[in-house]
Amino acid sequence: MDVSRRNFLVGSGAISLPLLVAGCGFAPQQSPPANVGTKTLMFTTWGTDSELAGFARAIAAFEDMNAGAKIELNSVPFGQMFTNVDAQLQAGNPPDIFRVPYYAFGSYAGREQLLNLSPYLESGFSDRFTDAAWAAVQSDEAPYGVPHHTDTSAILFNKAALDSAGITSVPTTLDDAWSWEELTQVAATLRAAQPADSYPMAYNWQGNGVTRWLSLLFQADGRFLNENLKDPAIESNAGAAALEFSSSFFRNNFVPPNNNVKSATFASDTWYSQTSAMVWSGAFAIPDATNTLDFEWGATFAPRNERGGGDFGGNALVATAETAHPELAAAFLAFVTDDTQMRDFCQTASLLPTRKDLRESGITFDVRPELAPIFLGQASTVRAEDSSQVASPNMSKIITVLQDNLESAFAGSIATAETLTSIADGIAQATSSAE
Amino acid sequence: MISGTRGDNAVPRVVIAPPPSSARAQRRGSEKLREGLAGWLFLVPNIVLLGLFVFVPIVWAVVISFQETNGFGVGEFVGMANYERLVSDPLFWRSAANTLLFTLIVTPLSMGMGLGAAVLLNSVLPARGLFRSILILPMAISGVATALIGVLVFNENNGILGNVLRFVGLPDVNWQSGGFAAFASIVLVTLWWRVGFNMLIYLAGLQAIGPELYEAAELDGAGAWARFRNVTVPLLGPSSFFLLILNVIFSFQVFDIVFVMTGGGPQNATSVLVTYAYDTGFVTRDQGYAAAIGVVLLLVTFVFTVVRWRTSRGRDLVE
Numbered sequence: 001m002d003v004s005r006r007n008f009l010v011g012s013g014a015i016s017l018p019l020l021v022a023g024c025g026f027a028p029q030q031s032p033p034a035n036v037g038t039k040t041l042m043f044t045t046w047g048t049d050s051e052l053a054g055f056a057r058a059i060a061a062f063e064d065m066n067a068g069a070k071i072e073l074n075s076v077p078f079g080q081m082f083t084n085v086d087a088q089l090q091a092g093n094p095p096d097i098f099r100v101p102y103y104a105f106g107s108y109a110g111r112e113q114l115l116n117l118s119p120y121l122e123s124g125f126s127d128r129f130t131d132a133a134w135a136a137v138q139s140d141e142a143p144y145g146v147p148h149h150t151d152t153s154a155i156l157f158n159k160a161a162l163d164s165a166g167i168t169s170v171p172t173t174l175d176d177a178w179s180w181e182e183l184t185q186v187a188a189t190l191r192a193a194q195p196a197d198s199y200p201m202a203y204n205w206q207g208n209g210v211t212r213w214l215s216l217l218f219q220a221d222g223r224f225l226n227e228n229l230k231d232p233a234i235e236s237n238a239g240a241a242a243l244e245f246s247s248s249f250f251r252n253n254f255v256p257p258n259n260n261v262k263s264a265t266f267a268s269d270t271w272y273s274q275t276s277a278m279v280w281s282g283a284f285a286i287p288d289a290t291n292t293l294d295f296e297w298g299a300t301f302a303p304r305n306e307r308g309g310g311d312f313g314g315n316a317l318v319a320t321a322e323t324a325h326p327e328l329a330a331a332f333l334a335f336v337t338d339d340t341q342m343r344d345f346c347q348t349a350s351l352l353p354t355r356k357d358l359r360e361s362g363i364t365f366d367v368r369p370e371l372a373p374i375f376l377g378q379a380s381t382v383r384a385e386d387s388s389q390v391a392s393p394n395m396s397k398i399i400t401v402l403q404d405n406l407e408s409a410f411a412g413s414i415a416t417a418e419t420l421t422s423i424a425d426g427i428a429q430a431t432s433s434a435e
Numbered sequence: 436m437i438s439g440t441r442g443d444n445a446v447p448r449v450v451i452a453p454p455p456s457s458a459r460a461q462r463r464g465s466e467k468l469r470e471g472l473a474g475w476l477f478l479v480p481n482i483v484l485l486g487l488f489v490f491v492p493i494v495w496a497v498v499i500s501f502q503e504t505n506g507f508g509v510g511e512f513v514g515m516a517n518y519e520r521l522v523s524d525p526l527f528w529r530s531a532a533n534t535l536l537f538t539l540i541v542t543p544l545s546m547g548m549g550l551g552a553a554v555l556l557n558s559v560l561p562a563r564g565l566f567r568s569i570l571i572l573p574m575a576i577s578g579v580a581t582a583l584i585g586v587l588v589f590n591e592n593n594g595i596l597g598n599v600l601r602f603v604g605l606p607d608v609n610w611q612s613g614g615f616a617a618f619a620s621i622v623l624v625t626l627w628w629r630v631g632f633n634m635l636i637y638l639a640g641l642q643a644i645g646p647e648l649y650e651a652a653e654l655d656g657a658g659a660w661a662r663f664r665n666v667t668v669p670l671l672g673p674s675s676f677f678l679l680i681l682n683v684i685f686s687f688q689v690f691d692i693v694f695v696m697t698g699g700g701p702q703n704a705t706s707v708l709v710t711y712a713y714d715t716g717f718v719t720r721d722q723g724y725a726a727a728i729g730v731v732l733l734l735v736t737f738v739f740t741v742v743r744w745r746t747s748r749g750r751d752l753v754e
Contacts, residue, residue: 083717086506107720111507197592197607207698257612258591262700265590265611275592397719408702411612 039325040070041332044085044095046078050287054345058336065335069328071097089113089320096323097332099315100145102136102387103211103395108318109139110393115319117143120330128337131384133354136391137316146333147354149346150314151282152302153204153212154378156289159296161277165193170300174308174377177301180219180245187254190277200254201278202267203246210261210402211311211390212280215302216242218309218386224398224427225389232427235420241305243409243416250410261407282313283375286350287367299374308381312390314351352379394430401426493733500726506716510723517727527728529703530711533618537707538686541625546678548626549633554667556634557641567638570631578628578691585624585696614704617697621705624692629685633678640674641667676747680740687736708732 045055052075059071074095076084082104088094089108100108108114121143126134133147157170167186171177178186190200205213217224222238225231233239249255256275258265271279272292280302281289289297302310317336319329335341339355343363346353350365352375359380365372392398401423409419500517504510521527552570556563573581588595589610597607610620644667652662668675690709693699699706699714708728716725 086717089507107505111505113507256592257609260612260701262698263611264586264696264698265592270592273593397721400714400719404703407700411702413702 037068038070039068039328040072041096041323041325041329042072042074043097043332044074044076044081045099046076046081047099048284048287048349050349051345051351054348057344058341061341062332062335066328066331069332071332092322094320094322096325096329097317097319099148100318101208101315102147102150102312103208103390103399105137105145105316105318105395106139106391106393107396109137109144109391113321114139114144115321115323115326115329117145117319117330117333120327121334125334128339128356129354130356130359132312132382132387135384135388136312137318138388138391139393145316145318146337148315148317148336149342149349149351150312150354150379150382151284151351152310152313152375152379152382153215153280153282154302154310154374155201155278155300156271156281156285157278157298157300158271158274158276159298161190161194161198161274165190165277170298172300174301174380177308178303180303180305183303184248184252184254187249188252191253194277197275199256199259199270199276201249202255202259202270202276202280203249204267204280204282205261205406206263206266207261208399210399210406211395212313213242213246213261213402213406214386214390215280215309215311216246216305218311218381218383219303219305219307220245221306221309223385223389224423225392225431227385229389229392230431232424232431234427235424238306239420239423240416243406243419245305246406247409247412247416250412260410261403283350283352283365283371286365286371290367299371301374301378304381308378309386310378310382312382312387314354352376392431394427397430398427401430496726496729496733499723500730502723502726504723505720506722513723517724518731520724521727521731526703526706526711527708530699530706530708531731533703533705534687534689534707537618537622537625537689538683540622541629541686542679542682544622545626545629545633545682546675548630549635549678550637550671552630552634553637553641554663557638567634570634572631573628574631574635576628579695581624581628582692582695585620585692589620589624589696611697612701614701617701617705621689621693621696624696625686625689628692629682633682636674636678637671640671644670672747676743680743683739683743684736687732 043055043059045052047055052073055073059073062071063069081098082100085094085098094113126143129147133150134143137143137145137147155170162168162170167189187200194200203212214224217234217238220238220241222236222242223233224239226233250257250260256270259267259270267276267279268281268285268289270276271281272289274295301308317333319326319333323329336345337355339357342353342355343358345351346358347363348366350367353359353363359376362376363372405414405419405423405426408414409416414422499510501512501514502510503513503516556567556570560566576584586594589597591597591607591609591611594610597610600606600608608616610616648666648670649662652666657665688709689707690713693705693707693710694713697705699710709732712725712728712732715728716722
């Protein structure tokens, strides 16, 4: 058969167009044929290798216990996770289940994108969780997700750097945690002992981690939202104390100038490169730090002021409102928060449980198990009234308000009182805008 | 059509009979149709892709810009409210000014440096193939990867450039915490990324200029500078026009390098329109307002292109 150049080009075009379009993500992905009676749920998440392995084990166990149930794990990079999920929600083909940080949970729950789990959860289900964890997945007094795990920031330190400044011991119990004044003294000692291009510490408030600044606010016994979770409450003595304390890190050269909240250099990188002696960090960093660092390091508690406090980090698992199998989705969410599954996930991924019983009995990290009590102790300082504020449906806007204002305050451009007023105005605007 | 007939004389006559005019027209018509069809077949993939990924989103963005929407469900029509808000939004004007400044700095510099490199590498230079490859290499790297290299170079604590400056005894530069220095770092990385492309286009333009023109100019007594100014530059008019439009559009759309290197900071010193639109649309989920920023960007770029198109005398020059 003769094939002319024109026929060849036309044929090639016809063949390549569908491939091209599919490559752009336009064509739907082909699902494997499902058996008759099989109910399939799509579960979209990001995760480290150990987190994804933990999810895979939980899925296998759930499928074994529920004949006809199939969970497809769709792993995506964190950077694309929420633009993808948002686009899928807008297009009407969202995953059945997805993973979401607590600070982003309210954006979905408050806009009717998530499944209200109340009808599907057994009575007393909430009793398994700590009050702070359960409060973080509430919207309009109903649960729209399950608190899968949490994390909070403690302080990691470079032992040699502290030793060289004559700091040979750090707090080993929560009650002995440094006060703000003691931390300032430690930082000043390090500052005096170190060369100018090394710093006592680095704070992990970059990007959406700006919510970790709230640890200081909670330690001062302050709030950023009132009890009604709408009106700003940051213009207070506690707010002023937290802002003054954190701004002093920059004024006193306790942190590098590029440790500001919008910096492209993360605090962990500053510490890894030994530019800082200490770093605020969640437990999730332990496996990577263990594998990467060639210096001796340890962990101690975050400081306390009026009380101990910490950010309620970590992630919830949620089902979408339009899922075709709400019962199955709710059953899976309940399953992954049972004691066996949560213990397995948290121990292997170095994360903290949200269950009361596991908090009380404790867990042991697979990597650096001796550090688990530090982070569990720190997590115990998080109160329900702290975590419920972060679940605000307007948190994404509040995060931007915090970023803009804290950045200016830390750079010394705006005074404390002016910054607090500006944050309060921004929060009021964010919470009053149409949902 | 050829036909032979025998008449009274024995000499055969050859008559070339013209084809019936209707058949000829029919054949010409069908050829035209086939050609037209082939043309459309070649165009269809482009039209479909452009329509789907460019024109439909543009129209959609314009529609969304008249709405207040958080991205979920149906937005609420608010008329010109988003555009009115732009007028009184200081961060929008700051981002617009930064974008304009970035364009005004990067466009002439990348074109000038590209032209200089092209002239140099068009001459008899040892290992010019190697130098050309080195300059073009950044084009093969994605914007995000380029920006990540930029972060390594300009890291204020232990970046490569800081170490070099310290080694030669120069003072530290606050590349990440100082507004001016951060802006400069964005410009430098963009130039590193873009000069190779400008050089490539100019090099192609230079190689199309016949050597006899230079010989004639030399015979007329033109020196090297006069030859460059009066022969090279005018004859590179189409290349310059193409690069000017492209550089301005690229500069107005700068995103990845700023997003990765500075995130628009410190204190919005490097915030540009696209990073502001992204933050507004995907971080604070104010998608109607973000779409309005995008539409303004589109209009500015469009107006510039039209004005430049109408005022350019060199755009259609071909040798």
